[in-house]
Amino acid sequence: MRYTDLSHIYKSLLFAVFLFLAPFSAISYASSPLKIVVTTSVLKDTLQNIVGPEAEIISLMGPGVDPHAYKATLKNMRDLNNADIIFYHGLHLEGKMADVLTEMSRSKPVYAVSNAIDPSQYIGDCKATAAIDPHIWFDIQLWKQVVRYISTQIQSIHPAEATKYQTHTTAYLEVLETLHQEITALIQTIPQHQRILITAHDAFSYFGRAYDIQVKSLQGISTVEECGLRDITNLVDYIVYHKIKAIFPENSVPMQALKAVVEGCKHKGHTVILGPPELYSDALGEAGTLEATYAGMVLSNVNNIVNALR
Numbered sequence: 001m002r003y004t005d006l007s008h009i010y011k012s013l014l015f016a017v018f019l020f021l022a023p024f025s026a027i028s029y030a031s032s033p034l035k036i037v038v039t040t041s042v043l044k045d046t047l048q049n050i051v052g053p054e055a056e057i058i059s060l061m062g063p064g065v066d067p068h069a070y071k072a073t074l075k076n077m078r079d080l081n082n083a084d085i086i087f088y089h090g091l092h093l094e095g096k097m098a099d100v101l102t103e104m105s106r107s108k109p110v111y112a113v114s115n116a117i118d119p120s121q122y123i124g125d126c127k128a129t130a131a132i133d134p135h136i137w138f139d140i141q142l143w144k145q146v147v148r149y150i151s152t153q154i155q156s157i158h159p160a161e162a163t164k165y166q167t168h169t170t171a172y173l174e175v176l177e178t179l180h181q182e183i184t185a186l187i188q189t190i191p192q193h194q195r196i197l198i199t200a201h202d203a204f205s206y207f208g209r210a211y212d213i214q215v216k217s218l219q220g221i222s223t224v225e226e227c228g229l230r231d232i233t234n235l236v237d238y239i240v241y242h243k244i245k246a247i248f249p250e251n252s253v254p255m256q257a258l259k260a261v262v263e264g265c266k267h268k269g270h271t272v273i274l275g276p277p278e279l280y281s282d283a284l285g286e287a288g289t290l291e292a293t294y295a296g297m298v299l300s301n302v303n304n305i306v307n308a309l310r
Helices: 003-024 041-051 074-082 095-104 140-157 159-187 205-211 229-242 256-267 294-309
Strands: 035-038 056-059 085-088 110-112 196-201 214-219
Touching: 035 041, 035 074, 041 056, 041 085, 041 140, 041 159, 041 294, 074 095, 085 095, 085 140, 110 140, 140 159, 140 205, 159 205, 159 294, 196 229, 196 294, 205 214, 214 229, 214 256, 229 256
Parallel strands: 035 056, 035 085, 085 110, 196 214
Antiparallel strands: none
8 A cells, every 4th residue: 555545544534533523613612722832743733633723732842853852942931831731741752851841840730641551551661761662652552542641631621621622532533543453454564574664763662562563773762862883783784684675764863873774784785775755753744744743644654664664
């Protein structure tokens, strides 16, 4: 199944949701619209699907921004101070903003959406928060838990609109379930021995566990961790041994180190493609593109992975 097929599926899903939500679009808030601040574009799109267009949602980080290394700006601080409610990922994804978010939680509702997930479902060492993989959004079944959690918190903050939020949430969960089923089927079209995904940093372990694909990366779960020559050499040897056809850059991670991997494979007589297009890991794509939404981003990633490895 090629990219256009996946795009058609996503557009059909959105059209169905639009028809379902249309009768509710004219409802206005009983009081002033909520001012919601989130840390990433992934969270902004998720919130938009829950609350609809009426609420003001501000994302501190835009398309292509790496949350691992992000530091709050003065504008960010103004937005946080003016927010009615704040959502962030947690699990150390926004590591350099931890103190700011803790301070904000003393004066207003601040929620880490990773709290929606039972710790038994985390990947990593649960004894150390910084050692837990925060990229839970790549397992759609886990992200559905996050959607329910966010909806519950929003409804408690703004009960006058709880019915509408729940209606939106139910419709969006149906979209995500269909997306999950499509991804499961598509990954299965890759022969088992070719089902190895290699990326710039370790953002796809939840994806690998959920959809039965091996995942390896050059960097760890945080892009702040630097890779060394030994990491590059080990990955080159792995790629050559398994005759892997393609490895993937990411939209929020520089690709210089992966280029070194490609050169290393070439020196060993093995050609590996860097790409096709980059995967979207810690941030969505630019406005107006398929990848500007969570569902579209996941579809784009899967299309590129399947077409490169199959």
